[in-house]
Amino acid sequence: MGERRSREDRIAADLESIATQLRDGDATLYGYEVELESDGRxxxxxxxxxxxxxxxxxxxxxxx
Incomplete structure (x- = not known):
């Protein structure tokens, strides 16, 4: 049986993959919206x- 990765390791790997795809132009960022509020956004x-x-x-x- 293969080595089990922690939930955090799996999420980190997924986020790294998505970031690489964004940098390479293979993923697309959509419709982000910024809500300005008095204490941040x-x-x-x-x-x-x-x-x-x-x-x-x-x-x-x-x-x-």
């Missing part, structure tokens, strides 16, 4: 890549 979007659709949200709001 939130970015939402998605990326089409060889593995399918990757949706994301980056919450850059400051925490109290």
């Amino acid at each position: 939130v970015q939402r979007g998605g990326i089409t890549c060889a593995d399918g659709w990757f949706a994301f949200e980056l919450d850059e709001r400051r925490k109290p």
